[in-house]
Amino acid sequence: MSYFDNIRTFVRVYELGSMSAAARDQRISAAVASSRISQLEDYLSVRLFHRTTRQLNPTEQGNIFYEGACKILESIDEAEAAVNSITQSPRGLLHVAAPLGVGRRLIAPLIPKFKKEYPLIDLRLRLSDRKLDLTAEGLDVAFFLGLPEDSTLRIKKIADCDRVLCASPAYLFERGTPEAAGQLTNGTHDCLNLRYPGAPEFQWPLETADGVQRFAVKGPFESDDGDVLTNWALDGLGITLKPVFEIAEHLASGSLTPVLTDTPPVPVQMALLYTHRRHQDPKTRLFIDWMTPRVQTELKKNLATAAV
Secondary structure, three states, X not given: OOHHHHHHHHHHHHHHOOXXXXXXXXXXXXXXXXXXXXXXXXXXXXXXXXXXXXXXXXXXXXXXXXXXXXXXHHHHHHHHHHHHHHHOXXXXXXXXXXXXXXXXXXXXXXXXXXXXXXXXXXXXXXXXXXXXXXXXXXXOEEEEEOOOOOOOXXXXXXXXXXXXXXXXXXXXXXXXXXXXXXXXXXXXXXXXXXXXXXXXXOOXXXXXXXXXXXXXXXXXXXXXXXXXXHHHHHOOOOEEEEEHHHHHHHHHHOOOEEOOOOOOEOOEEEEEEEOHHHHOOHHHHHHXXXXXXXXXXXXXXXXXXXXX
C-alpha cells in the first residue's frame, strides 16, 4: 500500500470526521480506509485518532501530523501540476459541483465536449442546491449562484443572470395577476420558495422605484430543489422566482407568464469558486478557462429563447 495513499486517506478522515465518509469520498471501502489509518499509525508508532463506537476524534499527535500531511500533499500536487504544465497534457480526476438547475441545463451537456477535447481528465459532477463546503467535500471547483459566504475562496465571475417572477396562466386566471409586490407578503398570493438548511436567501430582492427592497414572501409550498418549484408553478400552485435560463422554454411557450415586471428580481451572479491551491492545478485552470465562455454563450442563447 502506498504511503501517500495512507496520508491522503488520513487527511480526508481528519477533515470529514468519519471513516465511512472518507471511504466514500475516496471510493474505497470503510475497511480499506481503516486499514490505511492503522498502517500509518503503525509506521509512525503513534495513535492518530481516539476511536469509540460513536466518535472519531484526532489525538494531539493526529492534529500535529495533519498540518504536516497537508503540506506534503500540497507539495506533491504542485509538483504534479508543474509536470503536467510542462507536458501540456493535464490529466487526473476533477471534482466539480453545481446547483441542480445550472448543472442539468448548462454544465452536464458541456461535460462530454470537455472530455472529448481532454480525454486524460476524468470528471465527477455533483449536483445539489444545498450549500457546499469545497474543502470538506474534496471539490476542485464549484459553480455558484449568489455571493459565497467564505471569503477565502477565489471567484471567477461568469455572468449576472436575469431572474423573473412567474406563474402559470391557470394560476393567474384563478387568483388574479398581482399588481404590487406587497401582495406577495400579505397572503393575497401563494409564493413557491427555495429553502434548505443554510440557505442565504429567504426573501425575494426586487428592484422598486425606491431601490432594491426585500420581500418576505409567503406560501404553503417550499422545496430544496429548484426544478420542483418550476413543476409546481407549471401546475398552477403559485408564483416563483427563477433565473431566466432555467425556465426559458416555458416562458417562450407561454406555459409560464412573467408577473410584476415593473419590480423585477435583482439579477443573481453566476460564478466559479475554487481555493487558491486548487487553481494551481493545470486541469482546474483549464476547466475554468474552457467552461467560462461556453456557459456565457449558453446563457445568452437561453435569454434569447425566453425573449423576456
